Amino acid sequence: MTNSKGNRDLIRAINRSIILNMIKNYGAIARAEIAKKSKLSPATVTGITANLIQEGLVFEKTSGDSTGGRPPILLALNPRGGYVVGLKLTDKEVIAALTDLEANIISKDKVTLSGNTPEVVIGDIVGLIKHLLKTKSVDRDLVFGIGLGLAGIIDPQNGVLVKSPYFGWKNIPIQLLIQEKVNLPTYIENDVNTLTLSEKLFGGGHDTENFLVVTVGRGVGLGIVMNGQFYSGDSGGAGELGHTMIMKDGPLCECGKRGCLEAFIGDPALLKEADEAFRKGLLEYKIQDITQLTTMAQTGNEVAQTIYSTAGEILGWSVANLIQVFNPGRILISGEGTRAGKFLFDPMKEAIKKYTMPELLPYTEILIDEWGDDAWARGAASLVLQEVFKSPR
Numbered sequence: 102m103t104n105s106k107g108n109r110d111l112i113r114a115i116n117r118s119i120i121l122n123m124i125k126n127y128g129a130i131a132r133a134e135i136a137k138k139s140k141l142s143p144a145t146v147t148g149i150t151a152n153l154i155q156e157g158l159v160f161e162k163t164s165g166d167s168t169g170g171r172p173p174i175l176l177a178l179n180p181r182g183g184y185v186v187g188l189k190l191t192d193k194e195v196i197a198a199l200t201d202l203e204a205n206i207i208s209k210d211k212v213t214l215s216g217n218t219p220e221v222v223i224g225d226i227v228g229l230i231k232h233l234l235k236t237k238s239v240d241r242d243l244v245f246g247i248g249l250g251l252a253g254i255i256d257p258q259n260g261v262l263v264k265s266p267y268f269g270w271k272n273i274p275i276q277l278l279i280q281e282k283v284n285l286p287t288y289i290e291n292d293v294n295t296l297t298l299s300e301k302l303f304g305g306g307h308d309t310e311n312f313l314v315v316t317v318g319r320g321v322g323l324g325i326v327m328n329g330q331f332y333s334g335d336s337g338g339a340g341e342l343g344h345t346m347i348m349k350d351g352p353l354c355e356c357g358k359r360g361c362l363e364a365f366i367g368d369p370a371l372l373k374e375a376d377e378a379f380r381k382g383l384l385e386y387k388i389q390d391i392t393q394l395t396t397m398a399q400t401g402n403e404v405a406q407t408i409y410s411t412a413g414e415i416l417g418w419s420v421a422n423l424i425q426v427f428n429p430g431r432i433l434i435s436g437e438g439t440r441a442g443k444f445l446f447d448p449m450k451e452a453i454k455k456y457t458m459p460e461l462l463p464y465t466e467i468l469i470d471e472w473g474d475d476a477w478a479r480g481a482a483s484l485v486l487q488e489v490f491k492s493p494r
């Protein structure tokens with residue numbers, strides 16, 4: 102008896118997920134259409150959608166284009182049926198966003214880290230979450246959870262930060278430490294994976310089964326979606342593109358190895374190049390941060406432009422390698438480094454053309470994301486939203 106009830110509950114949960122996703126993906130859809138497309142019985146569709154309406158996740162609306170007669174009633178996702186908090190931890194600050202069910206940002210905030218021990222940083226994160234929820238005074242029952250994206254090797258199942266490149270921490274149970282302080286379901290993931298997830302749910306990856314996300318900026322990351330599924334490796338460590346080898350005995354990387362991609366094209370590497378140019382008298386003044394270097398390139402400084410074009414070419418080699426390994430339908434280039442624009446990407450595109458087998462080249466579309474600082478936090482929010490739409494299978 103218990104078993105058959107268990108099975109019934111599971112089937113109902115799966116059907117609920119199918120219907121909820123269909124409503125999300127179609128924007129607005131009639132009950133009859135859901136039944137037809139899902140092959141579920143009209144009675145099942147009616148029962149489940151009644152529950153979704155009651156929960157506030159879905160609402161009824163009439164179609165605008167009535168052709169005489171009564172306009173059909175459509176079901177649509179109610180974006181304000183729930184809220185999530187997405188956070189991104191960098192080496193210097195925490196960025197947070199409160200979003201609705203479509204990852205639209207309702208409110209955002211950030212705080213500079215007041216130290217670099219796990220206790221202090223988690224205190225900063227928790228303080229920011231509480232502040233964000235208080236200032237927007239959202240109903241706590243409608244907050245589905247907290248998502249945190251951060252650099253490093255993460256074990257998302259156990260909520261453990263296995264290794265942090267910026268803080269030098271190892272095996273910190275971050276998920277639990279946050280969850281017990283805010284009393285909301287908490288999820289953690291590598292920041293590149295959270296960004297990839299939001300591309301899959303709401304962005305450039307929503308209509309393709311095989312795509313990669315390459316992030317450039319402070320570090321260089323890779324998110325992998327193949328056959329519609331995330332690939333995170335045997336121990337969650339896949340996608341460490343920044344630490345693939347470019348040159349034997351090359352410059353020292355933060356990971357401890359030499360000659361990694363990141364040691365050539367990560368922000369700190371570019372700043373080191375700029376320092377070198379200043380010392381040689383090629384630049385008039387010392388560059389303070391990466392924004393300044395980007396502005397210089399954009400305003401015509403040739404030394405800054407060369408720093409970016411060299412980095413762009415090296416990035417192009419790596420992207421060409423990825424095309425050959427994965428044969429993806431699309432590669433999305435994202436991250437704050439995309440602000441460098443054509444100075445980075447024109448040389449990248451040339452290198453991709455030059456170093457990709459011509460038989461494979463036409464199948465991969467390369468798209469460069471319009472970058473906004475919110476993207477990381479929205480990505481982390483998607484970590485929770487994924488749970489809302491996930492099938493229990």
Ligand SMILES: [Zn+2]
Nearest residue numbers: 344354356361
């Ligand atoms: Zn490395």
